[in-house]
Amino acid sequence: MDNLTMTKNARRPLLIRIGKYLRPVFNRILAHYSLFPNEPVLDPYDLPWVKSLEQHGPQIRQEWERLNQERDVAPPLKEISPDHARIADDQRWKSFFLYGYGFRVAENCAKAPFTAALASRIPNLNSAFFSILDPGAEIPPHFGVTKGLLTCHLGVSVPRKREECWINVDGQKIEWENDRCILFDDTYEHWVKNNTDEQRVVLLIQILRPERSVGKLLQKLFMTAIRKSAFVKDARKNFSRWSAAHNQMERI
Incomplete structure (x- = not known):
């Protein structure tokens, strides 16, 4: 382990550094007190706002298409979040953040x-x-940080060969569709492939999992720790640096 890695690990709070030990315990508690089933793939229409999001899909796509005309509008994820380097090891997975862990960009x-x-x-x-x-591009198999979150994808720009572009969640292969949402628990193993010659774009929404009593309290503590951790702080700093460099290039 090099000095940079050691320094980065030392900066992680206790909750994050021993997460491999604690997270299974936390996740069992969160699953027990969850108001949603503990299933890998869930019904998005159990969330009341999903239909409205889908209805506005065409306007979201138009906005993205305008954005995408800008040169290098979105940075590779690994440049913003070093913690994602293992699963984002090239330049082909990018993210344009609006909100991240409660922080507005x-x-x-x-x-x-x-x-x-x-x-x-x-x-x-x-x-x-x-x-x-x-x-x-391909995102290899991986697991999410906490069962305290649920992940929703709205198809924004899906390749025409939908069968060649998909996400697999715990063995369930799901193809995206423009203006349609999928909902899943990313603590189950999942991976993504885009075997087409087109770009795939989704609007990724993460929400706090609906919880009750003890689950809600644990969720609040865990999310507070993450938001205050180097995991989030480093990403915010890296985005600020990338944005400044990008804006300078645009002025040249």
Whole structure:
């Protein structure tokens, strides 16, 4: 282990550094007190805001298409979040953040005001961003951080060969569709492939999982720790640096 890795690990709070030990315990408690089934793939229409999001799909797509005309509008995820380097080991998985772990990215919200306004009205929003997967890209099998979150994808720009572009959640293969949502628990193993020659774009929404009593308290403690951790702080700093460099290039 090099000095940089050791330093980064030392900066992680106890809750994160021993997460491999604690998270299974936390996840069992969160699953027990959850108001949603403990299933890998869930019914998105159990969330009251999903239909409205789908109805506004065409406007979201128009806004994304305008954004995408800008050069290098979204950075590779690994440049923003070093913690994702293992599963984002090339430049073909990019993210355009509007909200991240409760923090609003003002610059990006100004560029996508319609989508940002819609996302801001989603109850218990944790994160909202355009997730871009370039042609031929693959995200290897991995697990999410906590069962305290649920992940929703709205298809924004789905390749025409839908059968060649998919997400697999715990053995269930799901193809995206424009203006349609899928909902899943990312603590189950999942991976993604885009075997087409087109870009795949989804609006990724993460919300706090509906919990009761003890589960809600544990969820609040865990999410507070994550938001205060280097995992989030480093990502915010890296985005600020990337944005400054990107804006300088645009002025050249």
